[in-house]
Amino acid sequence: MLISLRVQWKFQRFTHLDALALSFPNVGVVDSFPEEGLLPSTLTRLSIFECPNLKALNGKSIQQLSSLESLQFRDCKELQYLPEEGLPTSLPHLILYECPLLTERCQRENGEDWPKIAHISRIEIDAEHLPSTEL
Template sequence: MQCFPGGMRLMNLKKLGVRRCPEPVLPLPEEMSHCYTSLERLTLYGCESLKSLPLGLFPKLRCLTIQECIYFETLLIPDGIENQILTTVESLTINCCNNMISFPCGGIPAPQLSYLSVGACKNLKALPDQMHTLLSSLQAFMLWDCPKIESLPEGGLPSKLSHLLISNCKKLAGGRRDWGLQRLPSLTHFALSGESEDVESFPEEGLLPSTLRWLYFGNMPNLKSLNRRGLQILGSLKRMQIWDCPQLKSFPEEGLPTSLFVLILLDCPLLNPRCRREGGEDWHKVAHVPLIVMDGEAIFDQLYLGSMDPLYAYSISAT
């Protein structure tokens, strides 16, 4: 099917999902353009011929998801009405669109956007321009499997950002010292993962802000140590998860932040034995942490509880 049947009455349509439609027609014929006026949620999944999407068609759109549209290239913002559109958009997700090459020139004017996820866009070379001003309400930003992105936009990330995840973006991760995360007063959750061969010590001094409460990092094959000065500033840290770091040998002699409530270690074969209560050389560095989970085995309040799902351990510690 290329468009809606002509007799359908969709004037009050608020939610629309189009799944694996090989040749969707957007925009719809003029006589059906009223279908867009009330639309709040739009999901396009597996629409192979979709190359672009004119955002000016949807005056009330709140949530937009574009996924596995393999020939999708970019969003379109009509000239001259930048200040009149996207004022209602709160969530934007673009995943698995390998032919996407860019965001609209000049950025995305979406002052209410609070959630942005971009993943598995192999040919995307840059993030939206002027994110720090045009996306002033952004609170959560997820970026993964975008190997050609080399840097954050000029001006950095929005000041209200609280959740940041960057995974498998090797070129971008290489310049992490220039991200300016310490200038983000609301950042509380940060995750970094990927096969970054240059990472031997983490987190670098000056990389993370003192407001951080949750730190997740892994898949770092050459990580050998944790940076003492990079950790010392994290006086609000509650949860830390480390995974797939085969060369990580020990924690800093000064130990981990005293605020830490949950420590999860997965696939760290050199480190895990050192954190055992019985005979572990690093036990004195982690003994103050109420909940420790190592490869599914949990120690809670220093009492061994046996096998435990680490995701469950994380959930019961949420604060």
């Protein structure tokens, strides 16, 4: 029920919120997250845990997180790909853990989503550090 009311969360009103961790372990399919305007642009750390039915990321919403320094996904088994828009160019740290579909797409050099994350200086996939080609 809480996830279906997420547009009413109004996190954007918390102008000093810099870190947020969300978990949706027992929720049905979540086609896309976050909705535009849901999260404040002041976030520096965003972690999404135990969201086994999350399918995709809303690229426009992620791009609006211009202060983001760390983005983490853990146990998002249905997360299939990164948004077409990619991730914010200012993002220096990405962590993927137990996200098998996305992990395959983010493999260095040959993953379909690698060009969307190659600019990130610190990438951790299933506890393995992948150096960026942009170094």
